[in-house]
């Protein structure tokens with residue numbers, strides 16, 4: 157399979173994401189524990205696989221997750237402001253005695269896995285196995301790939317993820333979240349430039365991110381709802 161045959165995503169200027177290559181689209185919900193802390197993911201409905209489709213990027217479509225042309229009606233400004241720099245260069249290293257936590261803060265999608273069980277950025281300073289394992293686990297749960305855990309010998313921990321687009325739902329925060337693109341699906345800008353191909357990235361679908369096309373967590377403040385939170389989603393998909 158050539159690079160142009162497989163799943164791929166193209167950002168369009170002030171318009172939707174054009175998704176090609178039969179990328180599966182699946183509902184993914186953040187699960188919390190009794191303290192309300194994000195601890196795992198639950199998979200939900202799988203949409204019928206389409207060879208190509210347009211996925212809403214402005215947040216205004218009545219047929220979410222698909223585009224219905226609303227971006228033109230609302231005058232959506234989808235200007236891309238995100239860096240094209242490789243994660244390895246853009247992220248800062250928080251070094252601990254057992255593990256290093258790499259952090260590119262502007263990619264934060266506010267899914268809050270890193271904030272559970274004592275906060276990964278604090279735990280990394282500890283010199284014990286339990287803290288090390290928690291840092292690795294919480295890094296791997298981060299949908300945006302803001303965090304990655306790296307061993308002292310340079311080995312990078314990454315979860316095994318197949319190519320998929322997740323529709324993030326965050327009931328604890330009462331909102332829908334970004335598009336969780338998994339498995340190294342290439343994303344190109346409206347100018348045809350390539351963003352770093354990564355195992356996990358989150359693309360904004362509320363239209364409000366200041367780091368487009370990536371999510372920056374603003375969907376929480378914006379109260380974004382794709383219909384799944386209030387139960388008003390379209391039923392045809």
Ligand code: FES
Nearest residue numbers: 360361362371374
């Ligand atoms: S979906 Fe997160 S900022 Fe838009």
